[in-house]
Amino acid sequence: MTLNQSWRWFGPNDPVSLRDIQQAGATDVVSALHYIPHGEVWPLEDILERKALIQSVGLKWSIVESVPVHEAIKTRNEESEFYIENYIQTLKNLSKAGLNLVCYNFMPVLDWTRTDLSYSLANGAKALYFDWADLAAFDHFILQRKNAFSFYSEEVVESATSRWAEMSKVRKKELSDIVLMGVPTEKSMSKEDLMKSIGIYAKIGKSGLRDNLVFFLKSIQQTCETEEITMTIHPDDPPYPILGLPRIASDKEDLLYIISQVPESFNGICFCTGSLGAGGHNALPDILSRIGDRVHFAHLRNVKKNSRGDFYEAEHLDGDVDMAAIMQQLIALNKNRERPIFYRPDHGHQILDDLKKETNPGYSAIGRLKGLAELRGLEIGLDR
Numbered sequence: 001m002t003l004n005q006s007w008r009w010f011g012p013n014d015p016v017s018l019r020d021i022q023q024a025g026a027t028d029v030v031s032a033l034h035y036i037p038h039g040e041v042w043p044l045e046d047i048l049e050r051k052a053l054i055q056s057v058g059l060k061w062s063i064v065e066s067v068p069v070h071e072a073i074k075t076r077n078e079e080s081e082f083y084i085e086n087y088i089q090t091l092k093n094l095s096k097a098g099l100n101l102v103c104y105n106f107m108p109v110l111d112w113t114r115t116d117l118s119y120s121l122a123n124g125a126k127a128l129y130f131d132w133a134d135l136a137a138f139d140h141f142i143l144q145r146k147n148a149f150s151f152y153s154e155e156v157v158e159s160a161t162s163r164w165a166e167m168s169k170v171r172k173k174e175l176s177d178i179v180l181m182g183v184p185t186e187k188s189m190s191k192e193d194l195m196k197s198i199g200i201y202a203k204i205g206k207s208g209l210r211d212n213l214v215f216f217l218k219s220i221q222q223t224c225e226t227e228e229i230t231m232t233i234h235p236d237d238p239p240y241p242i243l244g245l246p247r248i249a250s251d252k253e254d255l256l257y258i259i260s261q262v263p264e265s266f267n268g269i270c271f272c273t274g275s276l277g278a279g280g281h282n283a284l285p286d287i288l289s290r291i292g293d294r295v296h297f298a299h300l301r302n303v304k305k306n307s308r309g310d311f312y313e314a315e316h317l318d319g320d321v322d323m324a325a326i327m328q329q330l331i332a333l334n335k336n337r338e339r340p341i342f343y344r345p346d347h348g349h350q351i352l353d354d355l356k357k358e359t360n361p362g363y364s365a366i367g368r369l370k371g372l373a374e375l376r377g378l379e380i381g382l383d384r
């Protein structure tokens with residue numbers, strides 16, 4: 001049995017069509033009902049409609065990414081019970097529709113964070129970039145968080161200050177929009193709401209957030225077990241606390257903790273090589289060797305970091321992540337599975353015709369097509 005190649009599709013508004021996905025060589029689709037506000041129940045008929053649409057071209061909707069976890073659950077405030085009930089109902093509806101592999105994250109307020117969405121590479125391709133000095137500039141000058149600069153190294157503060165002094169108005173606005181942006185096609189957050197959340201999470205801290213995750217998992221456990229649903233948590237991206245927000249899925253210790261607290265098999269992991277790989281503290285083959293039996297889904301993507309921890313998204317087989325080593329481990333893990341491990345080429349460069357098109361950041365067609373082709377080749381070659 002080979003690994004399963006899937007592809008993220010944002011739905012009918014995605015500029016990448018289902019035909020494109022098929023032509024790119026994927027068999028399975030990763031999708032979500034992004035138009036439903038976080039926390040609301042996904043109606044069964046909406047799920048079935050999306051499923052039918054995907055099936056109409058001969059593809060299969062196999063993974064739900066993400067069923068977002070409402071902030072009330074992450075902060076476990078007085079509304080959390082209501083939102084957990086909603087989450088459970090959504091899981092039941094997904095199961096009725098035959099969907100039983102779910103990806104989610106437990107990152108406070110912001111999903112993945114970058115500071116530049118069109119970083120130019122030497123060959124003219126565009127990639128996503130995360131720069132600590134830009135983040136510090138956002139934190140101190142735009143968000144104006146109290147003592148923001150005290151959380152960064154002197155070197156980062158210096159470059160943030162000088163960069164800000166020369167930054168155009170347009171770039172300042174762009175930087176702000178990029179940091180406040182969440183998942184493409186979903187709503188961005190406001191500066192004011194972000195500040196409010198930072199205050200709430202400061203009180204919760206890392207151990208409080210861990211407790212809230214464990215509580216959430218235990219609350220949905222019975223449903224997952226009855227409905228045979230596997231949950232896979234996506235690691236923090238980047239795998240560091242940012243803007244004073246705690247992080248609980250950033251490294252080996254975090255992931256082992258999550259498994260140890262909720263050891264039942266429904267509690268799985270989405271192994272994202274780009275998110276984990278952005279952390280200088282993370283040795284990916286080692287992490288995968290420890291948590292491999294819990295990995296049901298992988299996001300395969302590469303990053304290149306500098307000594308300060310800034311990084312850009314590199315080509316899938318280039319960069320700091322030894323993709324061949326990871327692929328070899330995934331192939332070995334997959335041999336003992338009843339259901340194949342799914343992976344998707346995560347993000348891709350904006351290249352060729354896509355440079356002229358409006359695309360969802362990280363999710364243009366051609367860069368991912370290239371990534372998928374390389375990953376498939378790698379798998380077949382290594383498995384021979």
Ligand code: DNO
Pocket residue numbers: 065066103104105111112183234299346347362
């Ligand atoms: C970024 C994605 C994430 C991921 C969520 C999972 O490109 O990998 O947005 O979908 O964090 O909940």
